[in-house]
Amino acid sequence: MDRLTALVALRWTNEWRALRFARERWLSALFAFGGMAFGSLVISFFAYAGLRALAAGSPGSLPMVIGGGASAIGFLWAMSPVLTGIALSESHDMSRLMHFPVERRVLAASSLVANLLQPPALAQAPFLAAVSAALSGSLLVFPLVLLGLGLSVLFAMALAQVVGLALHGLSRSRRFQDLAIFAGLGIGFLVSMLPLLMIAGGIRSFRPLLSVAAFLEWLPFAWGARAAVHAGRGEMLPAAAWAGAACLAILAALLTSAVLIEKIYRGDLDLGAAGGAGRRTARMALPGALGALVEKDLRSAWRDPSLRATLLMSLLGPVFMLLFLSQAQFSGRAGTTVLVLASFVGLQAFGGNALGLERRGLGLLLSFPIARWRVLLAKNMAALLFRLPGLLTLLLAALFTAPLQLAPVAVTIAAGTFAVAAGMDNIFSILFPITAPAPGKNPLAQSSGGRGLGAALMSAAFLIGATLLSAPFTALAWLPLLLKTPLLWLASLPLALAGALAVYAMLVAAAARLLERREPEVLERVLAEA
Amino acid sequence: MNVSEALPSQEAPAHADAIVVEGLSKLFRERAAVDSLSFRVARGRFFGFLGPNGAGKSTTIKMLTGLLRPTRGEAWIEGIRLQDDPLAVKRLIGVLPEELFLYERLTGEEYLHFAGRMYGLSKIETRGRTQELLEFLSLADERGKLVIDYSQGMRKKLALAAALIHSPRVLFLDEPLNGIDPVSGRIVTDLLARLAKKGVTLFFTSHVLDVVARLCDEVAIIDHGRLIAQGSLAEIREQRELHANASLEDVFLKLVAADVKREDLSWIG
Numbered sequence: 001m002d003r004l005t006a007l008v009a010l011r012w013t014n015e016w017r018a019l020r021f022a023r024e025r026w027l028s029a030l031f032a033f034g035g036m037a038f039g040s041l042v043i044s045f046f047a048y049a050g051l052r053a054l055a056a057g058s059p060g061s062l063p064m065v066i067g068g069g070a071s072a073i074g075f076l077w078a079m080s081p082v083l084t085g086i087a088l089s090e091s092h093d094m095s096r097l098m099h100f101p102v103e104r105r106v107l108a109a110s111s112l113v114a115n116l117l118q119p120p121a122l123a124q125a126p127f128l129a130a131v132s133a134a135l136s137g138s139l140l141v142f143p144l145v146l147l148g149l150g151l152s153v154l155f156a157m158a159l160a161q162v163v164g165l166a167l168h169g170l171s172r173s174r175r176f177q178d179l180a181i182f183a184g185l186g187i188g189f190l191v192s193m194l195p196l197l198m199i200a201g202g203i204r205s206f207r208p209l210l211s212v213a214a215f216l217e218w219l220p221f222a223w224g225a226r227a228a229v230h231a232g233r234g235e236m237l238p239a240a241a242w243a244g245a246a247c248l249a250i251l252a253a254l255l256t257s258a259v260l261i262e263k264i265y266r267g268d269l270d271l272g273a274a275g276g277a278g279r280r281t282a283r284m285a286l287p288g289a290l291g292a293l294v295e296k297d298l299r300s301a302w303r304d305p306s307l308r309a310t311l312l313m314s315l316l317g318p319v320f321m322l323l324f325l326s327q328a329q330f331s332g333r334a335g336t337t338v339l340v341l342a343s344f345v346g347l348q349a350f351g352g353n354a355l356g357l358e359r360r361g362l363g364l365l366l367s368f369p370i371a372r373w374r375v376l377l378a379k380n381m382a383a384l385l386f387r388l389p390g391l392l393t394l395l396l397a398a399l400f401t402a403p404l405q406l407a408p409v410a411v412t413i414a415a416g417t418f419a420v421a422a423g424m425d426n427i428f429s430i431l432f433p434i435t436a437p438a439p440g441k442n443p444l445a446q447s448s449g450g451r452g453l454g455a456a457l458m459s460a461a462f463l464i465g466a467t468l469l470s471a472p473f474t475a476l477a478w479l480p481l482l483l484k485t486p487l488l489w490l491a492s493l494p495l496a497l498a499g500a501l502a503v504y505a506m507l508v509a510a511a512a513r514l515l516e517r518r519e520p521e522v523l524e525r526v527l528a529e530a
Numbered sequence: 531m532n533v534s535e536a537l538p539s540q541e542a543p544a545h546a547d548a549i550v551v552e553g554l555s556k557l558f559r560e561r562a563a564v565d566s567l568s569f570r571v572a573r574g575r576f577f578g579f580l581g582p583n584g585a586g587k588s589t590t591i592k593m594l595t596g597l598l599r600p601t602r603g604e605a606w607i608e609g610i611r612l613q614d615d616p617l618a619v620k621r622l623i624g625v626l627p628e629e630l631f632l633y634e635r636l637t638g639e640e641y642l643h644f645a646g647r648m649y650g651l652s653k654i655e656t657r658g659r660t661q662e663l664l665e666f667l668s669l670a671d672e673r674g675k676l677v678i679d680y681s682q683g684m685r686k687k688l689a690l691a692a693a694l695i696h697s698p699r700v701l702f703l704d705e706p707l708n709g710i711d712p713v714s715g716r717i718v719t720d721l722l723a724r725l726a727k728k729g730v731t732l733f734f735t736s737h738v739l740d741v742v743a744r745l746c747d748e749v750a751i752i753d754h755g756r757l758i759a760q761g762s763l764a765e766i767r768e769q770r771e772l773h774a775n776a777s778l779e780d781v782f783l784k785l786v787a788a789d790v791k792r793e794d795l796s797w798i799g
C-alpha cells in the first residue's frame with residue numbers, strides 16, 4: 001500500500017510542479033480547466049433534462065441510450081491517443097520506475113488511481129452526478145447508480161492505459177510507430193470530417209448510427225452503466241450481475257496493463273527492426289544548394305508519416321469541402337465560390353511557419369554557410385509543393401463546378417495569395433519563433449503556448465496584412481469577371497502573378513536580412529536555451 | 531587514400547591565432563553560464579576545453595559557432611570577427627555539437643550529400659568525399675539506412691563526417707567520443723590526430739581525460755563559466771605548483787573539485 005501511495009503521490013507532485021513552474025501554462029491550464037468545468041456543467045444540465053424526459057416518455061430505451069452513450073464516450077476516451085494523438089489519461093513513465101522492486105500490478109493500479117484526479121476525469125464528476133440523479137428512482141439508490149456509472153468510467157480509463165501502453169510498445173519499432181501515427185491521423189481526420197459528411201448527406205446519414213448504438217450497449221464500456229440503470233429502477237439482482245461483470249472487465253484491463261508493462265520493458269515484445277531502408281540509394285537530384293534544401297524537405301516529409309498524412313489530408317480536405325459545397329446547393333454561384341476558395345487556399349501558406357517545421361533541426365540548418373534568402377525560398381518552395389495537391393484539387397473543382405475559363409484565374413489567385421502569405425509568414429516565423437519540443441519529447445508536438453497572446457494578436461495582424469497585400473493582385477485577376485470581358489485575362493493574369501511574385505521577393509529579402517540579424521535569438525527561442 | 535590525406539593543404543594565414551576570445555559572457559536570465567572568458571588558440575593546435583558538467587563548455591562552443599549570441603564580449607575565428615560575418619566563419623569551421631540533431635528521415639549517405647551541397651561542394655566532390663568518409667568511419671554498410679535507425683554511436687560518426695566533408699580549418703568537437711564504441715573511438719581519435727598534424731585547429735571537449743592528455747597540445751579548464759587555467763599540462767602544473775608527475779586527471783580534480791566534501795557512507799554494505 002505504501003508503494004501505491006508513493007507512486008500516486010509522485011505522479012501528482014510531478015504534474016503539480018510542471019504546472020507551478022511554467023507561468024504560461026498557468027494561464028492556458030486555467031482556461032482549459034475553466035472551459036472543461038463549464039462544458040461539463042452545461043452537458044450535465046442537458047443530460048439530466050434529456051434523460052428525465054426519456055425516462056418519462058420511453059423508459060424501455062434507457063438501457064440502449066445509456067449503454068450506447070457510455071460505450072461511445074468510453075471508446076473515444078480509451079482511443080484518444082490513437083484518434084487525436086493526445087491521451088486523455090496517461091500512464092506513469094514506466095521506464096523510470098522499472099528498476100525499483102515494485103510489482104507490475106501495483107504500477108498499473110497506481111497509474112489508474114493517479115488518473116482519477118486528472119482534470120479530464122474530474123470534469124466528468126458533475127456529468128456522472130447529473131446522469132445518476134436522472135436515473136435514480138429514489139435518493140437511496142443514488143449512490144449505487146453513481147457507483148455503476150463510475151465502473152464504466154474506470155473501465156474506460158483502464159483500457160486507455162492498455163491502449164497507451166500498447167502504443168508505447170509499438171513505438172519501440174519505428175515501422176509500427178510510423179504506421180500508428182499514419183493510421184491515427186487518418187482515423188482522426190475521418191472522424192473530424194464525419195459531421196461535414198453528415199450535414200452534406202442530410203438526416204438519412206444518421207440512421208446507420210442507430211444500429212451501431214444497439215451494438216454498443218453490449219460492449220464492456222456499457223456494463224457499469226447498465227448496472228446503474230437497473231440500480232436506478234431498484235432491480236438489484238441484474239444490477240449486481242452487470243456491476244460484477246464490469247469489475248471483472250476492469251481487473252482484466254489492469255492485468256493486461258501489468259503484462260504489457262512486463263513485456264515492453266523487459267524487451268519481450270520484439271516487433272523487429274524497420275525494414276526496407278537498406279535498399280535506398282542516395283540521390284540529391286535537384287541542382288545547387290537550393291535544390292538540396294528543397295529535396296531534403298520533400299524527402300524528409302514523404303518519409304515522415306505525420307507529414308505524409310498531412311500531405312494526403314491536404315488532398316482530401318478540399319475534396320470533402322467540395323462535396324459539402326456541391327450538396328449545399330452553392331452551384332449557382334460556383335464561379336465566385338471557387339475564386340473565394342482559391343484565396344483561402346493561398347492564404348493557408350500563412351501559419352506554415354517556414355522555420356518551425358525544422359523543429360530542433362534549425363540549429364543544424366543555420367550552422368551551414370548558406371545565404372539565408374535561399375533557406376527561406378527553399379522552405380517556401382517545399383511548402384508550395386506540399387500544398388500542390390490542394391491546388392490541383394482546386395483546379396479540378398474549377399473545371400467541374402465552374403466555367404472552364406475560371407480554372408487559370410483560380411490558380412493565379414491561389415498562387416499569388418500563396419506567395420504573399422508565404423512571404424509574410426517568413427517574417428512572422430522569425431519575429432515569433434515557436435519553441436521546438438525538447439529532446440526526448442514528442443518531436444511532432446509544437447509548444448506554441450509559450451508564444452502568448454501578443455503573438456496570437458500579431459499573427460492575426462500579419463494574416464490581415466497578407467490579405468491586404470495580396471488583395472490588389474486578386475482584384476486584378478478577378479476584374480475581367482466583374483467587367484465580363486474575358487479577353488482582359490490575357491493581360492491581367494500575368495500581371496497579377498508578376499506583381500505578387502515581386503512583393504514576395506521583397507518580403508523574402510527583408511526576412512533574410514532580419515534572420516541574419518536575429519539568428520542567435522531565433523535559435524535561442526526555438527531550442528529554448530536557458 | 532584516407533580522409534585526412536585527402537584534405538587539401540591550407541595556406542598559413544597572416545595571423546597566428548585561429549580562435550581569439552575576449553571577455554565572452556553569456557547570461558541566461560540572471561545566471562552567468564559563461565563569465566568573461568578570454569583565451570587564444572594558435573592555428574593548428576589541438577585544444578582541449580575542459581570543465582565539469584554545467585561549466586559552460588557547450589555554451590561557449592555555441593557562441594563560437596554563431597548559434598548563440600554572447601551577452602558581452604567578442605570572438606574571432608581565423609581572423610574574422612564572428613559578429614561581422616557569421617556566414618564566412620561557418621564556411622571555415624566544422625561543428626560536432628553535443629546535442630545531435632540530424633535529419634532523421636534522410637539516409638546516412640543522403641545526409642552527407644546534403645551537407646556537402648550546403649558547404650558549396652560540387653556533386654562530384656560531395657560524392658567522392660561521402661564515399662571516403664563513410665568507409666573510413668565504418669558506416670559504408672549502413673549508408674542506405676535512415677538516420678532514425680542509426681545507433682547513437684553511428685549518429686555521432688555521421689555528424690563527424692558531415693563536419694569534415696568541406697575540409698574545415700577549425701573543427702569544434704563537443705564530446706565527440708560519447709556513445710562511441712572503443713574501436714570507433716580509436717578510429718576517430720586517430721583521424722583527429724592526423725587532422726591536427728595537417729594544420730587543422732581542433733577545439734575539443736571531453737570528459738575522457740586520458741584521451742585529452744594523449745591528444746591535446748594545450749588545454750583550458752573552466753568552472754562556473756570562468757577560465758581557471760590554460761596552457762600545456764606541464765605549464766599548468768608549474769603555474770599551480772603541482773607535482774611534476776601529476777596526471778591531467780589529478781590536475782583537473784585539484785582545480786575543479788577542491789571543495790567537494792565526501793561523506794562517509796558507513797551504512798552501505
